[in-house]
Amino acid sequence: MEVKCPICAKQVVWAPTSEYRPFCSKKCQLIDLGEWAAEDRKIAGKPAEDGRPTEFDVEEIEAMLAQQSDDFFKH
Incomplete structure (x- = not known):
């Protein structure tokens, strides 16, 4: 299954191998965190x-x- 990255709208595979899901990258993940903060x-x-x-x-x-x-805080 694929979803759109909530920040840049790039297609992201929704699977355990997708390290930053639902984001496409660490950069988008950090942008999102900054917006929440x-x-x-x-x-x-x-x-x-x-x-x-x-x-x-x-x-x-x-x-x-x-x-x-400890796994709770890795994603």
Whole structure:
């Protein structure tokens, strides 16, 4: 199966051998990461009932990440 790279629209084979899938290259992967970090990309969410943003418990997130295998952070 092939998909379009979300950054440059180049065709990418969707397979375990595609190291950067769904991106075509490390460059596109890093561009995407930069856009997320700059908050240019966001996932729409349901607003809190009182209209305020949901607060995150940093310690809870860190605990969840600590439980992940090393492979989780490679892709």
